[in-house]
Amino acid sequence: MATAIVLFNRDLRVHDHPALAAACERAERVVPLFVLDPAVPEGNRRGFLLECLAELRAALRARDGDLVVRQGDVVRETMKLAAEVGVTTICASADVSSLARRREERFAGERIEYLLFPGVTVVPPDALRPSGGGDHYRVFTPYWRAWTRHPRRPVLPPPRAVRTPSGLAAGRLPRPQPPGPAPGGEPAARERADRWLRHGLDGYADGHDDLAGDRTSRLSPYLRFGCLSPLELACRAERSESFVRQLCWRDFHHQVTYAFPRIGRENYRHPERRWRQDPDALQAWQAGMTGLPIVDAGMRQLLAEGWMHNRARLITAAYLVRHLGLDWRDGVRHFFQHLLDGDVADNSGNWQWVAGTGNDTRPNRTFNPLRQAKRYDPDGHYVRRYVPELAGVPAPYVHEPWRLPSPPAGYPARLDSAADQG
């Protein structure tokens, strides 16, 4: 390859980037490119993305290269640039969502060499298949066993030099403002990962389900945008099986999505299942005003931080589909709109798992939010942090304020009167 475009998408890093590494090794000239979709709405994720792009550009410039930024349709803009610069090859990271797959198909139909590389997951989504037949795993535990045994590709260093041809218009990058809930970009990601591996990882197994303590890594937004290589993280975090397991869940959902790209729209199982419509209940859930403290705390954390503790995601999601009986797609949409780490495979996969339409073959799993609250937020610190109306309520009542002789002012009554006592 004489001149190659490296088309970035959700792999916004220079460390362990197989497509970038291959282009820098094999091509004489390398044009790193990102095409901004003007349809990406304003909000947390867009600001975070712009910060990631600014940092990626800085990292490439430090290596004598640059990041070319264009706006519009990714295939059209890429092919236009390819024609301008005389590009012979496009290198990109393979991805799993239906949007990504359609993009890959469109590129494959263009008259240019188009090469896909790994890097979005630890293990490529088509690498493992169950021994009894079938194109993907439907149950986590057997996938985990196969995943841990699977040989891994080596972690790649960042390229030493990126030979971007001079005279290219790099393109303006809009300034993200105001600053979002977490700093975007690879340097912030690596710093956070280093700190986490040194100080957080060993407490993860015991602490990750404690809502108030919040001893989770908070690395999910960086994995979402590829500021961190999941493979590098999995290798460096090897000593904590429970944390590596979470990375495996991410891979698991990606391999399901690869095999079933409609995961964000259609039931994976039980296509006939129907849900209730209730706009008022949905709105109360979205606003964190259901009257069930543990649910409201999670929903308000989401609005305030663009992030929610994983345990709270399970509790709030189960409440929407199991207690309110509403459609998991309503939940997916709301989460996707607000989560900094919102990603099709993980978000939809987890929602379908909770809704019972996904990859869990246990028929009658019940999720009692009150029992969950008492178990994972025993002192009520999590609830008090995010629900100020309950800030003065003592521990025995903070999860069940309806048992107080006089309910706290401003906090709504319970939306679901049917929730059982835990």
Add this chain to the structure above:
DNA sequence: TCTAGCTTCGA
């Protein structure tokens, strides 16, 4: 090498 049927187990 393949398959039927049995066992195990599930964020």
Add this chain to the structure above:
DNA sequence: CGAAGCTAG
């Protein structure tokens, strides 16, 4: 309930 893995044939 039903997926996956194992074992016997």
